[in-house]
Amino acid sequence: MRLVKIDKWKPGMKLGKPIMNNNGKILLAKGVELIDRLIPRLKKYNVTTLYIDDEVSEGIDIVESIPEALRMETLHTITEGFQTLMDLSQSNSNLQGMMKSSRTIRSFQKVFKDIVALLTDNKNALNLLASTKIHENYVFNHSLNVSIYACQLALANGLPLKNVEEIGLGAILHDLGKVQVPLEILNKPSELTKEENALVKQHCEQGFEILRKIHEIPLPVAHCALQHHERIDGTGYPRGLRGDEIHKYAKIISVADVFDTVTNPRAFKPAVMPHQGLEILYAGSGTQFDMHQVNLFRDCIAIYPPGLTVRLNDGRTGIVSKYNYQAVGRPEIRIIKSEENEKVSPYEIDLGARENLMLEIVMADALI
Structure with missing residues (x-):
């Protein structure tokens, strides 16, 4: 099996892996032969690469770092949990609301414990390109991916399990505030205006304000939402923090956040390959990102994934x-x-x- 860019497909190529939606429904099955009319439909959903089977790649296995069932369960938890927390933040606090928020946080903690256990036993570098999916909601998929990368990086730091789990929870919730941003802005197929960009940037403080009021969430987890766009040279937002003013959790999540952002297609920008994503991190190493974290991250991920x-x-x-x-x-x-x-x-x-x-x-x- 090998990876090909969708623009370079050729008639007769056969899918090596199925293409699914977020609910795990197979849209195109393994073995389907690619034809002209399928390609524009896939491009419409920002599919940029495909796994194909052919003679030269026979026997090359693409191992998924996270089993599909666990990924689907976690995405479902994130989707429901984000909405619950947003609804509660807009209503008057009461005992029933507190109980709902407690259940939501426990559900996040449960699925992330499963991810931590899996990554602790994992002997391969992370490869989140191992499956091809049509993502209907970028924020939820991005939140999951960032939590997986951040967990792997936290483990590479040798942090205690309690801290790893806090970083994972902070990573899952780091973009919670974006649920308040209109979808037409998040999915805009062109560069944002100055006003739109300012609106998006508010998600850091909006997420923090929601999370800091939830009793079950440690304050450092809330600061992950607030600080994940801060940069060590002070050029980040919302507060322009520098160096050690930025919480270590946020330094870890910022590396994972940028890497997943650039290696996944967005409405106005195509994805880059993992080795190119790492180059982007190194370009900002020591100025935007903590150099030690970038070096550790390099050894956590599949820079050159199988099939490339x-x-x-x-x-x-x-x-x-x-x-x-x-x-x-x-x-x-x-x-x-x-x-x-x-x-x-x-x-x-x-x-x-x-x-x-x-x-x-x-x-x-x-x-x-």
Whole structure:
């Protein structure tokens, strides 16, 4: 199985993984042959890459970091929980409301404990590109992805489980305030105006105001909503905090937040590949983002996920076939083209092996 950009599809290609909606309903099944009329429909839903099966990628497995059932359960919890918290924030506080908010927070904590347990046992770098879905609500999917990345990064920091779970809860709820932003602005297919951008930026304080009033939520979790757009050089918002003025939880979540934002398609901007997302983080490392957190994050994620096509510094082209957990930037590669760009009988090389240390990935794309 390999990953291809939707713009580079060719007649006869067959889906290697089904395409689903947020409810887990299969819209296009594995094995479906791609035809002209399907492509515009997929692009309409911001699908930018597809997994396909073909001879050269036979046997390359794409492992999902989070099982589909758990992902669906968590998305359902986030969708219902966000709405409950927003409704309660707009009504007068009473005993019934307090009980509802308590149940909502417990439901968030329950699903996140399952995610933490899964990631603690996980021996692969995170690959959230492993499934192709049509996302009807960007905020809910983004909240889930950021919580998964933030949890992995918190574990890499060696933090106690209590702190990991608080960071996960803070990450799930970091964009709660965006539920108050009109969908026509969140889904606008072009750059926001100055006024629209100012309205979106209010989500940090709006989310904080809701969360700080909920007894079950530790104050640092509420500060994740408030501070996740702060930057260590003081250029962030809403308060322009600098360095150690920013809570460590927020520094972790800001890295996860930006990475997931740029590696997922938005209404007005296409997604980039994981290695490009990491480059964006490194460009802001030491100014916008904590350098230590970016370095740790690099080792948490699949920079070159299985199925991605890459070119080596000796001119050969191949498909990433397996993670190298000891060095995620040096995976195993299935070579499919020679130095002269001619097709060859596929064979495997391990970039982590001593004899291949002079080899480097110099270009990565979803296209052979």
